[in-house]
Amino acid sequence: MxxxxxxxxxxxxxxxxxxxxxxxxxxxxxxxxxxxxxxxxxxxxxxxxxxxxxxxxxxxxxxxxxxxxxxxxxxxxxxxxxxxxxxxxxxxxxxxxxxxxxxxxxxxxxxxxxxxxxxxxxxxxxxxxxxxxxxxxxxxxxxxxxxxxxxxxxxxxxxxxxxxxxxxxxxxxxxxxxxxxxxxxxxYDIQLLSVRQLEVLTLLAKGEGSKQIAEKLCISVNTVSRHRQDILIRLNVTNTAAAVKIGLRMHLI
The missing domain is CATH 3.30.450.20 (PAS domain)
Incomplete structure (x- = not known):
């Protein structure tokens, strides 16, 4: 599946x-x-x-x-x-x-x-x-x-x-x-993730790490980690690579 x-x-x-x-x-x-x-x-x-x-x-x-x-x-x-x-x-x-x-x-x-x-x-x-x-x-x-x-x-x-x-x-x-x-x-694809989750996923697709994402979005690393976990849940995948693949395939990013 x-x-x-x-x-x-x-x-x-x-x-x-x-x-x-x-x-x-x-x-x-x-x-x-x-x-x-x-x-x-x-x-x-x-x-x-x-x-x-x-x-x-x-x-x-x-x-x-x-x-x-x-x-x-x-x-x-x-x-x-x-x-x-x-x-x-x-x-x-x-x-x-x-x-x-x-x-x-x-x-x-x-x-x-x-x-x-x-x-x-x-x-x-x-x-x-x-x-x-x-x-x-x-x-x-x-x-x-x-x-x-x-x-x-x-x-x-x-x-x-x-x-x-x-x-x-x-x-x-x-x-x-x-x-x-x-x-x-x-x-309607865009409704799958929040605006902040889309920002995080976009930066992940560019190869940015959690610390870099935190600095660019002016949020804590813990908040980035929470967003990353929420993204995996919303997209029903187990890793960032799969999340990025779906995001690209469905034109979320």
Whole structure:
């Protein structure tokens, strides 16, 4: 699991969830929806329960071609790791970054009807014969709790051979057809860290040590150390090098 995937998982599973007597019924309805989609599209549908941190994977012909069972449940993760393992690492990274931006776009704009939107990207599956299969991947948040927390997400995968020139991942308002490009959501990346944390991370990227950073920002070395630790936590990484890599990749610095 890469840093962006860990960040995304912590973001979604760490939400505040409200209890409801109707959760079980709605979960069963959503499971049936995912199963029906996989069968009708001959693709793959993954229902992610961010409250219980569980995923339900339903396979049509595409899934069976890849060696997946008609149905499986991963009780250890709300993310479909068996499917992620079939995607080239750079494309998987792009997919996780796009969903991070998707989530922040919905939150930053105060969108209550999050299920009106979906995230669309083009990925490839590695096949045993060495060829890459183009696949259209969509993520939707299909169940939102009264407080606004995303409870259930639906990821779908279908073969996609007619690839438009210059196709890029995007966010689509399913009610209006409006398309929001990933680049338009980059402005929300900056909300991940505070202004001071961004200053510290920028200086770390330039090779500055804690003492040098303290002098330049007119703060104590202990304060710099605290900011460095907070940065690691917010980016969900274990070392400064990884933090700098994510900061650069997401244009935070």
């Amino acid at each position: 890469n840093e962006q995937e860990r960040m995304l998982k912590d973001l979604l599973t760490g939400q505040k969830f409200e209890e409801s007597d109707q959760l079980f019924q709605k979960l069963e309805e959503s499971k049936e929806m995912a199963r029906a989609y996989a069968v009708a599209s001959n693709g793959i549908a993954v229902l992610s329960d961010f409250y219980e941190n569980v995923s339900y994977i339903y396979s049509g012909l595409l899934g069976r071609t890849l060696g997946l069972d008609d149905f499986s449940k991963d009780a250890t993760s709300s993310f479909e790791q068996d499917i992620f393992d079939k995607i080239p690492s750079e494309e998987l990274l792009e997919r996780h970054i796009l969903e991070l931006r998707f989530y922040r776009f919905l939150e930053a704009n105060g969108i209550k009807d999050k299920s009106d939107y979906k995230m669309v990207s083009l990925i490839h599956f590695n096949q045993d014969n060495g060829f890459l299969m183009p696949v259209l991947h969509c993520t939707r948040y299909v169940r939102i709790l009264p407080g606004g927390s995303v409870w259930l997400g639906l990821c779908t995968y279908v073969p996609f051979t007619d690839i438009p020139q210059g196709f890029e991942g995007c966010i689509i308002n399913q009610r209006t057809g409006e398309t929001i490009r990933s680049q338009q959501c980059e402005q």
